Amino acid sequence: MKSAAPARGRPGADDTDGTLPAVLELSEDNDLSDAGELGDAAGLSDAGGLGDAADLSDAGELGDAADLSDAADLTPPPRVQHGARERSRARDLFERLSGLPPDDPERLRIRSELVELHLPLVEYLARRFRNRGEWLDDLTQVATIGLIKSIDRFDLDRGVEFSTYATPTIVGEIKRHFRDKGWAVRVPRRLQELKLALAKAIGELAQNLGRAPTVAELAGHLQMSEEEVLEGLESANAYSTVSLDAPDSGDDDAPAVAESLGMVDDALEGVEYRESLKPLLEQLPPREKRILLLRFFGNMTQSQIATELGISQMHVSRLLARTLAQLRDGLTSED
Amino acid sequence: MPADGAYLSVLRTATAGLAARLDFTLDDIEDMRIAVDEACAMLLSQAVPGSSLECSFTLGPDDMTITVAVQSLNPAPPSADTFAWTVLSALAGSVEAQVGPADRLAVVMRKSRPNPGSV
Numbered sequence: 001m002k003s004a005a006p007a008r009g010r011p012g013a014d015d016t017d018g019t020l021p022a023v024l025e026l027s028e029d030n031d032l033s034d035a036g037e038l039g040d041a042a043g044l045s046d047a048g049g050l051g052d053a054a055d056l057s058d059a060g061e062l063g064d065a066a067d068l069s070d071a072a073d074l075t076p077p078p079r080v081q082h083g084a085r086e087r088s089r090a091r092d093l094f095e096r097l098s099g100l101p102p103d104d105p106e107r108l109r110i111r112s113e114l115v116e117l118h119l120p121l122v123e124y125l126a127r128r129f130r131n132r133g134e135w136l137d138d139l140t141q142v143a144t145i146g147l148i149k150s151i152d153r154f155d156l157d158r159g160v161e162f163s164t165y166a167t168p169t170i171v172g173e174i175k176r177h178f179r180d181k182g183w184a185v186r187v188p189r190r191l192q193e194l195k196l197a198l199a200k201a202i203g204e205l206a207q208n209l210g211r212a213p214t215v216a217e218l219a220g221h222l223q224m225s226e227e228e229v230l231e232g233l234e235s236a237n238a239y240s241t242v243s244l245d246a247p248d249s250g251d252d253d254a255p256a257v258a259e260s261l262g263m264v265d266d267a268l269e270g271v272e273y274r275e276s277l278k279p280l281l282e283q284l285p286p287r288e289k290r291i292l293l294l295r296f297f298g299n300m301t302q303s304q305i306a307t308e309l310g311i312s313q314m315h316v317s318r319l320l321a322r323t324l325a326q327l328r329d330g331l332t333s334e335d
Numbered sequence: 336m337p338a339d340g341a342y343l344s345v346l347r348t349a350t351a352g353l354a355a356r357l358d359f360t361l362d363d364i365e366d367m368r369i370a371v372d373e374a375c376a377m378l379l380s381q382a383v384p385g386s387s388l389e390c391s392f393t394l395g396p397d398d399m400t401i402t403v404a405v406q407s408l409n410p411a412p413p414s415a416d417t418f419a420w421t422v423l424s425a426l427a428g429s430v431e432a433q434v435g436p437a438d439r440l441a442v443v444m445r446k447s448r449p450n451p452g453s454v
Contacts, residue, residue: 124418124422125422161421168425171366175362175365
């Protein structure tokens with residue numbers, strides 16, 4: 001997820017005018033450096049698979065196949081399996097740990113392995129708090145501290161599974177992080193703006209309708225999903241976490257998409273790109289395709305795209321990550 | 336309500352509201368919101384499409400029991416090999432999966448409010 005040198009200056013990146021390589025900017029945008037959500041997307045840009053325009057215009061490969069398969073090895077978020085194998089490995093490690101003297105250097109190595117073994121759990125938990133205005137990276141770090149504390153305090157004799165033991169500690173660490181940062185008084189700016197927009201919209205609609213608006217009316221007026229409107233209305237709650245199953249809004253963006261899709265398609269006219277990429281792009285749903293095109297051909301930031309589409313920046317971020325992952329899967333499954 | 340992810344936010348809000356009535360701490364309220372969400376996620380993956388999710392809350396003097404249930408074609412207890420189950424069992428005081436009668440699949444969660452003054 002480090003910023004890679006843009007491909008524009010590289011020899012060979014000719015015909016495409018450096019537009020496709022813009023995907024390397026992926027790593028500069030703060031949101032997209034979120035480890036949990038976009039590990040694959042970052043891997044994709046690092047691999048230079050989609051980003052290497054020179055390769056794409058070659059008769060041969062779609063970039064470095066080996067790199068792409070590395071990206072494919074990255075665990076797609078969120079990982080849900082936490083199997084017997086991991087649990088028994090954890091048990092073994094704790095047993096070995098308990099048998100070692102306090103200053104044995106082996107302790108450090110075992111602790112490291114335990115941390116690594118449970119990072120998926122850490123990420124799984126951290127993701128739940130990602131709508132509170134903190135970068136997922138920070139949350140993951142905080143959660144990892146919770147994990148380390150749990151490892152140090154865990155006692156096999158308790159007879160309880162380590163993950164079960166660690167979960168409340170990790171979650172507690174995350175919550176304490178928010179408390180220390182004054183979450184109760186510090187509302188993410190996005191929500192503040194949302195609340196203002198809502199208040200204004202409620203006033204306007206109420207005046208026009210002669211009654212209080214419905215959530216659907218507010219959503220339509222503000223060009224947002226109903227879920228977001230509800231989130232804004234509920235934002236008076238000091239605590240809220242996001243459901244891992246929270247659906248993305250479906251057709252709310254349809255009218256806006258139809259309008260400017262034509263405009264963006266024109267931008268594709270002068271671009272040469274590999275035949276395998278083009279069909280994949282065509283297969284994308286209109287909104288996802290539009291976001292991708294605006295990002296990499298229109299060079300718009302996520303915020304700008306969010307405004308354009310009338311959805312939240314976080315939503316754009318999620319959709320982008322998912323779309324890139326899909327493209328990656330589509331590209332790698334060709335081999 | 337429909338067995339659809341879109342309604343989970345309603346359930347979480349209801350859970351939080353009721354837990355607040357029982358004077359649970361904000362941390363415990365949040366735990367229950369997450370637990371309910373995990374439980375429903377597991378059930379939804381087995382639910383008959385287009386069917387309903389049932390949720391019932393039972394409030395005791397110091398505890399709260401939440402039961403979520405769906406209809407499933409081949410109801411099977413949720414796998415304990417998932418993070419969802421790990422997190423659910425860690426955050427809800429006690430959890431139990433119930434298979435049956437017939438095609439019903441349920442998860443029962445209970446959380447007690449610690450007595451004031453306890454650790």
